[in-house]
Amino acid sequence: MATCLCDAFYDDAARASVEVLEYLGCEVIFPGGQTCCGQPAFNGGDWKSSRRVVRHCAKVFAGDLPVIVPSGSCAAMILHGAGLAFENEPDREAIADLAGRTWEVMDFIVNGLGIESWPGAYPKRVAFHRSCHTRGTDSGPSAVQLLESIDGLDLVPFGESEQCCGFGGTFSVSFPNVSEAMGDLKLDHILEVGPEVLAAVDMGCVLHLAGLAQRKNRLIPMMHAAQILKDAVVGDTGVWPERRELASL
Amino acid sequence: MKRQPIDTYVARLDAEVRTAVHDNSAAGTEKRHDVIWADYDDPDRLRRTAGAIKQHTLENLDTYLPEVEKRLQENGTHVHWASDGDTANQAVLDILGKAGLKKLVKAKSMVSEETGLGEFLGENGIECVETDLGEFIVQIDGDHPSHIVKPIIHKNRRQIATSFERAGLGDYNDDPEVITRRARVHMRRQYLEAGAGLTGANFLVAESGRIVVVTNEGNSRFCLAPSRVHIAMVGIEKIIPRERDLSLFLNLLGRSATGQRLTVYTEFISGPRGQGQPDGPEEMHVILLDNRRSEVLASNCREILRCIRCGACLNVCPVYRQASGHAYRSVYPGPVGAVLSPLLSGEFRERADLPKASSLCGACNEVCPVDIPIPDLLLRLRDRAKVEGIPSPGVPPMGAWAVLATQPLVWRSALVAGRMINIVPRSLIPVPAFQAWQGKKDLPTWRGGKFRSWMKQRRERKEKN
Numbered sequence: 135m136a137t138c139l140c141d142a143f144y145d146d147a148a149r150a151s152v153e154v155l156e157y158l159g160c161e162v163i164f165p166g167g168q169t170c171c172g173q174p175a176f177n178g179g180d181w182k183s184s185r186r187v188v189r190h191c192a193k194v195f196a197g198d199l200p201v202i203v204p205s206g207s208c209a210a211m212i213l214h215g216a217g218l219a220f221e222n223e224p225d226r227e228a229i230a231d232l233a234g235r236t237w238e239v240m241d242f243i244v245n246g247l248g249i250e251s252w253p254g255a256y257p258k259r260v261a262f263h264r265s266c267h268t269r270g271t272d273s274g275p276s277a278v279q280l281l282e283s284i285d286g287l288d289l290v291p292f293g294e295s296e297q298c299c300g301f302g303g304t305f306s307v308s309f310p311n312v313s314e315a316m317g318d319l320k321l322d323h324i325l326e327v328g329p330e331v332l333a334a335v336d337m338g339c340v341l342h343l344a345g346l347a348q349r350k351n352r353l354i355p356m357m358h359a360a361q362i363l364k365d366a367v368v369g370d371t372g373v374w375p376e377r378r379e380l381a382s383l
Numbered sequence: 384m385k386r387q388p389i390d391t392y393v394a395r396l397d398a399e400v401r402t403a404v405h406d407n408s409a410a411g412t413e414k415r416h417d418v419i420w421a422d423y424d425d426p427d428r429l430r431r432t433a434g435a436i437k438q439h440t441l442e443n444l445d446t447y448l449p450e451v452e453k454r455l456q457e458n459g460t461h462v463h464w465a466s467d468g469d470t471a472n473q474a475v476l477d478i479l480g481k482a483g484l485k486k487l488v489k490a491k492s493m494v495s496e497e498t499g500l501g502e503f504l505g506e507n508g509i510e511c512v513e514t515d516l517g518e519f520i521v522q523i524d525g526d527h528p529s530h531i532v533k534p535i536i537h538k539n540r541r542q543i544a545t546s547f548e549r550a551g552l553g554d555y556n557d558d559p560e561v562i563t564r565r566a567r568v569h570m571r572r573q574y575l576e577a578g579a580g581l582t583g584a585n586f587l588v589a590e591s592g593r594i595v596v597v598t599n600e601g602n603s604r605f606c607l608a609p610s611r612v613h614i615a616m617v618g619i620e621k622i623i624p625r626e627r628d629l630s631l632f633l634n635l636l637g638r639s640a641t642g643q644r645l646t647v648y649t650e651f652i653s654g655p656r657g658q659g660q661p662d663g664p665e666e667m668h669v670i671l672l673d674n675r676r677s678e679v680l681a682s683n684c685r686e687i688l689r690c691i692r693c694g695a696c697l698n699v700c701p702v703y704r705q706a707s708g709h710a711y712r713s714v715y716p717g718p719v720g721a722v723l724s725p726l727l728s729g730e731f732r733e734r735a736d737l738p739k740a741s742s743l744c745g746a747c748n749e750v751c752p753v754d755i756p757i758p759d760l761l762l763r764l765r766d767r768a769k770v771e772g773i774p775s776p777g778v779p780p781m782g783a784w785a786v787l788a789t790q791p792l793v794w795r796s797a798l799v800a801g802r803m804i805n806i807v808p809r810s811l812i813p814v815p816a817f818q819a820w821q822g823k824k825d826l827p828t829w830r831g832g833k834f835r836s837w838m839k840q841r842r843e844r845k846e847k848n
Contacts, residue, residue: 137834142801143827145834152838164838166795169788175781177743179765183785190789218759219766266744294409296749298701302742307819308777309390309740314823315705316742345824 135162135202136195136212136236138170144337147358151204151239154363157374158247162202167194171203172219173211178304181219188216189225192232200246201236204360206274206336207267207303209238238268240335240359244276250283254366257286261329262359263320263343265336266298277335277359284366293323301342317346325352332356385776389702389740392710400537404529404707407536411698414642415750422644433631434754437689440589440622441680447589447622448671454592455669458654463670468498471672475500475581475614476507478668482612484509484578490596490603491515492583493531493692494616494672496714497727500581512573514602516566523550529708531715532640532694537707570602580606580664584617585691586632587669590625593653594669597636597646604650613655613664618672620688632691635752639693679726684760687722689753696747696757702740711737718747722760735773738764779816798831805829 135155140148152162171191175184191212195201203209213233220226243249262281264274282289300306300316307313320343324332332354334340340356347353368374419426440447452462465471471494479487487504489495489511501522504511513522517534521527524546528534535543544557552565574580582603584594594615596603607613623632637643656663679688697703697717708716713724713734721741725734738761747757768775787794804812805828809821820826 141798141834142829142831145830145837148834149837164835166835167791169791169794172788174779175785176762177765178778178781179739179762179769179775180781180785181766181769183781186785187788194791215762218762266742266746269745269749296412296699296746298742298744298746300701300742302744304778304816305739305742307779307816308387308775309393309702310777310819310823311390311394312702312705312740313742315393316701317824319701341827342824345820345826348825349823 135164135204136168136171136191136208137204138168139208139337139341140204143341144358147204147337147361150358150361150364151202153374154243154360155202155239157367158243158249160247163199165194169194171208171211171216173208173215174303176211176215176219177302185219185223188219188229192228195232195235196228199235200242201232202239202242203236204239204358205338206238206265206271207338209236209241209271209273210267212236213271238271238273238335240277240280241271241273244279245272250279252280252284252363252366254369255285255287256362256366258330259288259290259328260331260333260362261290261292261324261327263299263324263332263334263339264295265334265339268335273335277333280363281333281359284362287362287366290327290329292327292329294319295323299339299343301338303338306342313342314346317342318350321347321350321352325354329354331362333359333362335359387739387775387777388712388736389706389710390777393706396705396707396710399539400707401705403539404537405704407533408698408700408704411533411642411694412750415639415695415698418642418644419638422638429631429635430752430754433635433752434689436623436628436631437691437753438686440624441620441685441688444619444622444680447624448619450589451587451592451622451671454589455654458592459657460592460654460667460669463668465670465672465674467674468672471498471616471670471674472500472503474668474670475616476504476509478612478614478666479509479579482579482666484612486510486512486573486577487579487581488512488514488573488577488606488610489518490580490582490598490606491518491534492581492616493714494583494618494674495581496528497674498616498672500616512570512577514570514573514600514606515598516563516600516602519566519570520546523547527709528714529716530694530697531692531717531719537709570605574605574609577606578610579612579614580610581614581616582606584615584621584669585636586623586629587617587621588624588626588629589622591653593626593651595629595633596650596652597633597648598650599641599643599647601648604648607652607664608662610664611666613652613667614670615652615668616670616672618674619676620690632752636691636693639695639750639752675727675729679723682726683763684722684726686755687719687726687757687760689755690719690723691753693752695750695752699746699750701742701744701746706740711740713737718757718761719755722757722764725764731767732771732773735764735768735771736775738762738768739775739778777815777819795832795835798835801829801831803829
């Protein structure tokens with residue numbers, strides 16, 4: 135598994151992703167040499183710096199194991215962005231190899247492991263922000279499929295849901311006013327439908343939205359979709375039941 | 384501290400303008416979505432097909448352009464080649480001069496905005512009247528379009544009523560019906576007086592040499608019907624190979640631009656008035672404009688030339704919705720403009736900030752009728768700006784970060800050391816990006832290293848068992 139944002143701020147999201155995968159019978163390895171996927175410099179326009187980091191990432195994750203990322207934008211960086219940055223580089227094959235094994239976690243659960251629905255119960259109204267970097271991939275639909283299948287979970291639609299929350303990595307600090315306006319609008323739409331939880335598939339969106347919500351006292355719990363999968367099964371006990379065979383789910 | 388120009392513009396933007404732009408854009412996105420998904424099972428396939436046709440045409444322009452010239456000439460049309468905007472404007476002036484005309488009525492045309500035709504003709508003693516209602520309002524206000532399809536997206540009817548009053552078109556009245564009736568009366572006089580009509584072209588068909596112009600107001604027909612001379616100013620990227628391709632492109636254009644199945648008027652113009660035809664211009668001229676398009680074609684952003692100017696990417700763009708078109712300081716605003724304007728303006732350095740004004744959310748690509756990978760192109764231009772050493776205010780420098788992120792031991796120590804930000808007063812942290820964040824929102828508690836130690840304990844526990 136690869137993550138750095140969760141490594142710095144959201145260990146709960148990373149732990150939930152690991153536990154969910156283990157529950158499904160996977161063994162999760164977290165290579166200690168990992169740093170970042172290279173996305174900040176790539177989006178910031180410094181492709182030279184980005185390539186250095188992408189090369190490091192490819193080295194750390196060399197081999198033939200699938201690489202799972204609990205973040206839509208890191209997945210997009212490895213799956214698509216790195217390919218762009220390495221178009222004219224001699225080692226583009228190694229980068230393409232990593233891309234060929236990399237999955238966003240929700241996509242992996244549904245399309246990699248073949249899990250079609252999720253057990254347990256989560257009797258709450260949940261708003262789901264699809265996290266824009268998953269556009270054109272199966273991550274968003276996979277997360278929706280899993281969340282919708284949870285007993286008691288009420289997925290509430292909200293206005294302009296296809297719109298970006300305003301994070302965009304370096305965008306949020308180089309365009310603070312636009313970013314804030316976009317985030318406020320997103321919060322307006324979400325809070326309007328009164329969900330109890332906001333779920334996303336990228337903690338970058340959460341970092342931004344939760345930061346705005348806290349500053350403006352518009353609080354609502356926000357978390358990674360994997361945390362909801364975990365809570366649905368574990369509930370208040372905090373203990374995972376016996377590991378299930380995939381087929382029995 | 385220096386800031387990104389668009390961000391500064393947004394901070395100062397009038398709330399009324401912002402609301403108008405946001406609400407009109409959002410409504411446009413919704414209409415497009417409803418009609419395209421109601422009518423087609425798989426619109427994405429249509430978008431990809433249209434994109435492939437345009438890409439094919441662009442990559443074979445060297446054969447399509449001579450073909451177009453030949454067909455146009457066979458149809459009795461004069462063909463003019465313009466390498467830049469000045470040459471195109473001069474060609475218009477020369478045509479009018481030869482015909483002895485002093486007045487031109489003009490349908491909506493983005494290339495003529497690009498070349499600054501109206502201003503140029505005014506300086507040379509030619510009256511140039513915009514006949515698209517939105518463009519007309521822009522003209523009487525001395526303003527600039529804020530959207531490529533809806534030029535006055537930033538205005539409400541009260542402001543328009545004031546503009547009409549100021550231009551001597553009657554007393555203040557903000558009833559839309561009254562405004563359009565007054566515009567119609569005024570415009571019809573202009574059509575009859577002018578003698579020459581200028582249009583753009585939405586498509587130019589290589590196979591037939593026909594140009595296709597779509598409008599909703601019918602003004603382009605009025606520009607042509609009573610005129611002796613028709614001039615069409617056309618970017619060289621407007622070519623499509625075959626007549627049958629029009630079915631795909633026209634179906635996508637109307638739906639993408641305004642959520643219409645078909646625009647109200649679709650004109651197919653095959654040449655000047657033929658023998659036995661009762662009316663229409665006696666002379667037809669097509670000006671084929673390059674204006675750095677061949678440079679774009681040679682660059683790694685050539686896909687942007689597929690654009691059919693529907694404006695769907697503007698409507699869906701969250702940055703455009705907050706910023707309005709004027710924020711982009713260019714003829715072409717929004718996501719498409721952020722790619723096109725730095726390249727076409729010849730002022731890459733001055734416009735290198737435009738590709739930064741995007742969260743790269745990808746909504747633009749998702750709605751594009753010719754499937755242009757706009758976020759990829761924005762990224763390529765960001766890379767180009769960095770390689771050319773163009774400064775980018777507010778964008779955090781990444782060199783030191785890359786050093787950190789390629790040395791795992793240092794990275795791990797930094798992860799733990801990052802907890803400092805939980806302790807020291809945040810206003811004292813001398814990192815601009817951190818302060819930009821902190822100025823708007825809170826940062827959660829730094830928990831660097833926690834996940835790693837949890838993983839480690841878990842592994843050790845497992846190994847013990």
